[in-house]
Amino acid sequence: MGKLTTTPNVRGADDVYAMLIDAHEGKTKAESDAFNARLILTLINHIGDAEVIAEALAVAEG
Amino acid sequence: MTMQERYPLAYKSYPYAKSPDQDAAAPVRHPVVVVGGGPIGMAVALDLALKGTRVLVLDDHEGIGMGSRAICFAKRPLEILDRLGCGEPIVEKGVVWNLGKVFHGEKQVFEFNLLPEKGHKFPAFINLQQPYFEKFILDHVRALQEQGLPLEIRGKNRVDAVEQDAEGVTLSVMTPDGPYRVAADWVIACDGASSPVREMLGLGFEGEVFKDSFLIADVRMKADFPTERWFWFDPPSGAGASQLLHKQPDDVWRIDFQIGWDVDRKEELKEDNVRRRVAQMIGEEVAFDLVWSSIYTFQCRRMTKFHDGRVIFAGDAAHQVSPFGARGANSGLQDTENLAWKLQMILDGTAPVALLDTYDEERIYGARENILNSTRATDFITPKSEISQIFRNAVLDLAENHAFARPFVNSGRLSVPCTYDESRLNSADALPGGPARTRPGSPCPDAPLGDGFLLGKLGAVKDARFQILAIDAEVPERFAAHGVSCDILQLSAVGNALLRDRYLGTAQGAVYLIRPDQHVAARWQIWNEADATSALGRAIGKEL
Numbered sequence: 057m058g059k060l061t062t063t064p065n066v067r068g069a070d071d072v073y074a075m076l077i078d079a080h081e082g083k084t085k086a087e088s089d090a091f092n093a094r095l096i097l098t099l100i101n102h103i104g105d106a107e108v109i110a111e112a113l114a115v116a117e118g
Numbered sequence: 119m120t121m122q123e124r125y126p127l128a129y130k131s132y133p134y135a136k137s138p139d140q141d142a143a144a145p146v147r148h149p150v151v152v153v154g155g156g157p158i159g160m161a162v163a164l165d166l167a168l169k170g171t172r173v174l175v176l177d178d179h180e181g182i183g184m185g186s187r188a189i190c191f192a193k194r195p196l197e198i199l200d201r202l203g204c205g206e207p208i209v210e211k212g213v214v215w216n217l218g219k220v221f222h223g224e225k226q227v228f229e230f231n232l233l234p235e236k237g238h239k240f241p242a243f244i245n246l247q248q249p250y251f252e253k254f255i256l257d258h259v260r261a262l263q264e265q266g267l268p269l270e271i272r273g274k275n276r277v278d279a280v281e282q283d284a285e286g287v288t289l290s291v292m293t294p295d296g297p298y299r300v301a302a303d304w305v306i307a308c309d310g311a312s313s314p315v316r317e318m319l320g321l322g323f324e325g326e327v328f329k330d331s332f333l334i335a336d337v338r339m340k341a342d343f344p345t346e347r348w349f350w351f352d353p354p355s356g357a358g359a360s361q362l363l364h365k366q367p368d369d370v371w372r373i374d375f376q377i378g379w380d381v382d383r384k385e386e387l388k389e390d391n392v393r394r395r396v397a398q399m400i401g402e403e404v405a406f407d408l409v410w411s412s413i414y415t416f417q418c419r420r421m422t423k424f425h426d427g428r429v430i431f432a433g434d435a436a437h438q439v440s441p442f443g444a445r446g447a448n449s450g451l452q453d454t455e456n457l458a459w460k461l462q463m464i465l466d467g468t469a470p471v472a473l474l475d476t477y478d479e480e481r482i483y484g485a486r487e488n489i490l491n492s493t494r495a496t497d498f499i500t501p502k503s504e505i506s507q508i509f510r511n512a513v514l515d516l517a518e519n520h521a522f523a524r525p526f527v528n529s530g531r532l533s534v535p536c537t538y539d540e541s542r543l544n545s546a547d548a549l550p551g552g553p554a555r556t557r558p559g560s561p562c563p564d565a566p567l568g569d570g571f572l573l574g575k576l577g578a579v580k581d582a583r584f585q586i587l588a589i590d591a592e593v594p595e596r597f598a599a600h601g602v603s604c605d606i607l608q609l610s611a612v613g614n615a616l617l618r619d620r621y622l623g624t625a626q627g628a629v630y631l632i633r634p635d636q637h638v639a640a641r642w643q644i645w646n647e648a649d650a651t652s653a654l655g656r657a658i659g660k661e662l
Contacts, residue, residue, distance in 0.1 A: 089505075093512030101522040 060111035121274055121294060123179065128249035131181035131256055134274035140298040145288055148174045149465055151302035153277050153289075153315050155179070157188075157248070158433030158450040159308030160255050164202050165458035167269035168262075171465055174300070176291060180273035182256065185410045186247035186336050189364065189372055190444035194535035194561060195451035196240040197573055201636070204258035205240065208251060212244030213365050218347040220529050224354045227517035228527040237616040238564040239571040243532065245366050247336075248447070280305070280318045280429065287428050304461060305429045308450075311417075313435035319426055325419020326493060328440065329379040330500040333358070333413050335392050338370050339406035349529040351499075351514055357398040360499055362529075370409055373399065376500065383413050416440035416496055418489045424453075424478040432457060437485035442495035442530030445488040452535060453481050459634035463658060468601050473659030476543055484536040491531045498528035535561040538637060542662060545631075545640035545653040551624035552641060562636045565617040567609065572617070575607055576636050583634055584654060589617065591627035591644055599651040600658060604631075633657060 066072050080088045100109055132155070139146040152163045155177030163173045191212065199205040220228035232242035259269060278297070279290035287305045291298055307315035316323060345365050353361040358375030365371055375395055377386060385391060392411045400406065420437035424430065433450030457477050463469035501507040516523035537560045538544065544558035555563060565572040576585050584604045586593055589611050597604045611618035622628055631640040631653050640653035655661065 089508050090512060090515070093509045094516055097509070097512055097516060097523060097526065098520075 058111050059105065059108045060115070062115065121178070121276060121292065125179070126184045127179060127181045128184040129182045129253055129256075131253075132177070132271045132273040133180045134294055135272075136293070136295055137272060139300055140293065140295060142298075145299040145301040147286070147301040147303070148172060149303045150174070150306065150461070151176060151287070151289060151300060151304075152306045152308060154307065154309035154435070155271060155273075156183075156308060156310065156433070157252050157255060157447055158454055159306070160252065160259065161199070161202065161451055162306055162308065162432060162454035162458055163269055163271075164255065164259055164262075164267075165454055166462060167267050168202060169458065169462045170268070171462060172268040173270070174302075175269065175271045176275040176277060176289070176300075177271065177273055178276035182249050182252045184249065185412060186249070186366060186370070186372065188248045188251070188441075188444075188447040189245050189366055190448075190532075191244050191246060191251065192444060192448045192533040192535075193238065193240045193242050194533075195448050196244070197564065197636070198451050198455045199255065200239065200574070201455075202255075202258070203262075204254050207257075208246060208254045209240060209244055211250055211254070211367055212246040213345055213367055214241045214244050215345045215347060215365065216242065217344075218349070218529075220527055221348065221350045221353070222514040222518065223350075223352050225518050227351075227514055228524045228529075232532070237566040237571075239573065240564070243444070245364060245372075247366055247368075247370065250367070251447075277309075277315060277318075280315055282427050282429060284427075303428065303465070306457070306461075307429060307431045307435050308433050309435050311434040311438045313431065315429065316421065316431060316435055319429060321421055321423075321426055323419050323421055323438075325417055325438070325489070328416040328418075328496050328500055329502075330359075331377055331379060331381055331383070331413050331415045333375045333377050333386055333392065333395065333411065335373045335375070335396050335411045336366070336370050336409040337373060337396055337400075337406040338368065338409050339400070339404060340369060341371065341400070341404065343371070351510075351529075353399070355399040357395045360529075361399060363399075375399075377413075379415075381413070387411060387413060414441075418493045418496070420482070420485045420489060424481055425474055430457065430461070430474070430477070432481075436481070437489065439488050439492040440496040441492075442499060443488070443492050443532055444530070445492050445533045448533040449484055449488050452484060453477075455635040456481055460659075463602075469658040470660070470662065472662040475662065476541065476659060480538045480541055480543075483538060483540065487536050488533070495528045495530045499530075537561070543633070543639060543657045543659065545649075545656055547641065548649070549623075549625055549628050549641040549643055551622075552628060553620060553623040556621055556630070556638055556641070558638050558640055560638050562630075562632060562638060563620045565620050566614070567617070573636060576632055584639075584657070585630075585632040585634075586650070587621075587630040587632055588645065589621050589628050589630075591629050593629055593645045594647075597647070597650060600655050600660060602654060602658060604654070631657065 150173045152159045152175045163175045167173045216232045218230045276292045281288045287302045348363040350361040360376040362374035424436045432453040439445045460473045501510045513526040539559045586604045586606045588608045629642045639657035
């Protein structure tokens with residue numbers, strides 16, 4: 057059984073999504089890429105569980 | 119007959135001398151011929167000769183090569199050389215260091231301390247120029263030869279052809295006096311990453327090439343940099359994409375510059391250009407002598423098997439890694455200690471030839487671990503794709519202010535000995551509460567014993583001796599089985615907390631069966647002769 061939460065889990069989904077898009081406002085492609093990389097690493101550290109991260113990678117693979 | 123030198127020598131230690139073998143009507147037969155007189159070849163030859171086997175070393179040069187090359191030597195190889203009798207002078211000459219700092223531009227982003235653990239005879243790491251390292255081994259060999267060590271070294275003896283059948287190997291050897299042939303029961307090829315012996319046998323060496331090159335400059339200077347390993351990503355000097363500074367003895371500093379894949383090697387190696395880069399890094403005002411410089415590229419690759427019939431490969435000939443992590447010479451020396459006792463027991467007829475398969479298994483396991491670690495470090499230092507570069511930079515940016523990102527920073531994960539967890543020579547762990555670090559397959563960690571140390575007492579170097587180590591447990595005074603008589607060492611951990619931590623854990627007492635290479639084969643709570651007999655048989659390959 058998977059450890060990754062794949063059911064809706066974010067309260068205020070629209071607000072959070074808007075935060076993400078706003079954060080990229082005014083950034084060049086290179087700045088956005090660097091920002092995304094820092095964001096992913098920060099969230100990966102918060103999760104901290106290699107199994108969950110592996111499942112998330114599989115979800116992202118589509 | 120003129121023979122080309124492939125490299126200049128630091129010490130002409132074994133000038134060519136004609137051997138009676140060269141005039142023999144038929145090839146003279148030797149039990150073991152080692153091809154290559156570098157540190158790996160010399161260590162395995164010494165180990166076998168100390169165990170009583172007659173060994174012949176053939177080297178196409180007449181001594182030790184110039185250039186500092188490998189400079190970081192780890193604890194385990196130092197312990198191995200101590201067992202062979204030459205660990206102490208090496209450490210005495212070497213520079214002991216513990217602290218590593220990683221910078222991104224001008225800012226420090228990561229720091230590691232090798233945290234020397236108490237109660238070990240040897241430090242975690244020393245730095246020493248490779249020619250010194252080799253010379254200490256060779257001086258020891260020379261001193262023992264005077265006392266009859268059955269080890270012969272022939273300089274300017276280049277192996278040009280290898281033939282083998284089920285009975286043995288015949289080598290065609292070129293010398294200044296022309297060619298001759300020599301026969302061997304076993305050949306150990308320690309002839310480096312471009313191993314001519316491997317090529318002659320047509321054996322593969324597959325892996326990954328990294329598209330970057332590094333310029334090494336060893337400079338002698340009076341500098342007040344601390345004795346630490348300093349690594350820069352995007353250094354402020356702009357002298358390279360990355361840069362490494364590391365201290366060696368004699369006021370010599372190793373500087374590495376990452377200079378890119380498409381470089382004109384000849385141009386870059388011109389003294390003026392090397393000096394310009396060094397000055398850019400250390401400052402125009404600092405006076406220095408350029409001792410040695412070289413450009414290298416990286417490969418991580420290995421053979422699929424480490425022996426082919428009666429020809430066995432060790433060190434760089436069998437596996438090659440990038441230098442980040444100091445896993446080259448250090449793993450090569452671990453090959454030699456794994457191989458020597460197995461080959462000795464096969465030669466003695468005590469162990470089946472199949473025991474050699476476990477040399478492949480155990481050391482391929484080690485090589486895979488080393489290749490994995492050094493590949494990851496190299497991928498971090500020289501990112502292969504745009505996105506890999508983006509993540510690398512993101513780690514470095516975050517690491518400056520956020521501790522959580524620092525474990526991702528990888529400027530090389532330093533060599534540690536490997537634990538042969540899956541080895542077929544191990545018996546199941548039967549010491550409840552025993553420490554994980556001494557589970558079967560582990561290299562024995564050192565511990566203080568009175569005014570000495572444990573490892574110096576484990577396993578006599580002569581013969582290939584197995585050891586029974588009993589700590590607060592009763593064992594018989596003598597134990598022999600399968601034609602192998604074991605040395606017995608009885609100790610108490612009362613009042614010795616380090617010995618307890620490392621060998622007992624929460625157990626009241628323990629009995630260990632330890633291989634001649636100081637790896638744990640089996641362990642139990644109490645002595646049981648039937649268990650010991652069965653574990654010893656397994657450890658010498660009787661169940662393969």
